[in-house]
Amino acid sequence: MTKNAIFCCIFAACGEPSAVSPPVQNAATAPAAVALPADAALGVLSIAPIATRDLGNWIPAAPAPFLVEDALREGKGPPPSWLAIDRAGAEVRLTYGETMQIKYGCDDNLMTVSKLTGDGVKLKPGLLWLRPLDAAAWAPKALSIVNGTTTAARRDYTIGPVTLELVRADAKRGALHVAWRGRRVHRVPIERHDMDGAENDRMMDLTTTDVGVPIPEAAWSFANEGAVLLVLRRQAYEGTTFEVVVVNAETGRRVEAMAMYLYYCAF
Numbered sequence: 001m002t003k004n005a006i007f008c009c010i011f012a013a014c015g016e017p018s019a020v021s022p023p024v025q026n027a028a029t030a031p032a033a034v035a036l037p038a039d040a041a042l043g044v045l046s047i048a049p050i051a052t053r054d055l056g057n058w059i060p061a062a063p064a065p066f067l068v069e070d071a072l073r074e075g076k077g078p079p080p081s082w083l084a085i086d087r088a089g090a091e092v093r094l095t096y097g098e099t100m101q102i103k104y105g106c107d108d109n110l111m112t113v114s115k116l117t118g119d120g121v122k123l124k125p126g127l128l129w130l131r132p133l134d135a136a137a138w139a140p141k142a143l144s145i146v147n148g149t150t151t152a153a154r155r156d157y158t159i160g161p162v163t164l165e166l167v168r169a170d171a172k173r174g175a176l177h178v179a180w181r182g183r184r185v186h187r188v189p190i191e192r193h194d195m196d197g198a199e200n201d202r203m204m205d206l207t208t209t210d211v212g213v214p215i216p217e218a219a220w221s222f223a224n225e226g227a228v229l230l231v232l233r234r235q236a237y238e239g240t241t242f243e244v245v246v247v248n249a250e251t252g253r254r255v256e257a258m259a260m261y262l263y264y265c266a267f
Contacts, residue, residue, distance in 0.1 A: 043131035045231065045242055045260045046094075046116060048086055048123035053103065058233070058240050058262065060104045065094060065120040065128060066113035068260055082130035084116070086123040087218040089142035094118040094130065106265035127218040127231055127242070140222040140229070155206040159219045162228050162247055166190070166213065171203045176214050178230075178245065178252050186245060186252025188214055188232070195237045209235050217242065239263040 049062035065084070084094045097115040104111045116130075131138065148156030157164040161181050168174040172193075178186035192212035194200040204210055214232035221228050227248040234241045244258040 041132055042229070042244075042246070042255055042258060043082060043129060043135070045244065045258055046084070046128045046130050048120060048125050048128050049102075050125045055106065058264075059125050060102055060111070060262070062100075062102045062113070063115075064097075065116040065118075065123060066100070066102070067096070067116055067130070068111070068113055068262065079132065081133055082116075083133060083136065084118070084123065084128045084130050085140050085142065085220060086128055087126050087142055088124040090122050090124065092119045092122055093133075094120065094128075105263065109263065109265075111263070129218070129220055129229060129231075138222040139224060140220040141225070143219040143221055143228065145216050145219060150207055152203070152205045152207055157216055159216060159230065160221050160228060161225075162219070162230065164216060166206050168204050168206055171201065172212075174204060174206075174213075176232075178247055180247060180249045183249070185250060186247060188243075188245070190214065198237065209233075211235050211237060214243065238266060 044067065046065060046067045047060065047062075048065045050057060050059050051061060053061040079096070081093055081095045083091060085091045094116040095118055097117045099112060100115050101110045101112055103109070129140065131140070143160040143162075146158045148158060150156075153168040155166040163179045163182070165177040165179070166174060167177070168190075172191060174190040176188040176190060177184050178188065190204075190213055192204055192210065198211075204213065206213060209215055212234060214234050216230060217233040218231045219228055227246055230245045230247055232243045232245065234243065240262045242260040242262075244255040246253050246255055
């Protein structure tokens with residue numbers, strides 16, 4: 001099997017051919033998973049805003065959905081339009097528009113963003129996944145994030161076929177284990193770095209959005225439910241980082257090109 005074929009199987013949750021069994025009477029045929037090539041452009045993250053500023057909410061206020069410029073790959077211009085899906089499953093087509101500045105953060109910082117035009121009023125405030133127009137066959141579906149066990153030392157989530165287990169190892173470190181239908185396929189390290197003026201010796205508390213702890217913010221199944229695009233939100237001392245991990249039955253893969261950072265306030 002070639003390298004590209006192996007990659008496609010990873011995202012299509014396929015394996016080596018096996019013996020064909022006779023069809024079950026009256027059974028529905030499951031849709032074939034969509035294979036993704038190794039260089040598949042998965043798109044970018046963007047934001048559907050809230051209407052009024054709320055300093056206790058990470059979601060910025062703005063007149064329309066927008067794209068943070070840092071979310072685009074350096075040196076590559078954006079496509080003119082995307083298919084956008086919000087964390088509740090609503091989908092619209094958005095078009096790249098003019099640059100605007102919005103207030104964000106504790107000191108009335110101005111953040112430069114690109115307005116996205118379209119029927120944005122249909123979108124739930126929060127993260128959006130913008131994918132290429134030629135990726136309609138991926139058929140993404142929004143997944144609910146269900147809280148499970150929650151203690152200061154451990155926290156669990158269920159997100160469709162994916163389960164997350166956050167475990168504290170010591171005061172500043174831990175790990176997020178990602179499993180597909182009970183089988184661990186990926187690990188995300190957790191570490192809270194020291195900062196001058198911070199309570200560096202306190203014990204990490206997984207019942208809160210502690211600095212450095214990844215919290216699931218949004219998730220979508222796609223490729224006929226053969227993969228899940230998971231977005232983790234990490235609070236930092238001066239802003240918020242969003243990390244994307246694509247998970248399937250065999251593995252998890254961090255998508256560096258889709259990472260996004262929102263600067264909030266100097267510590």
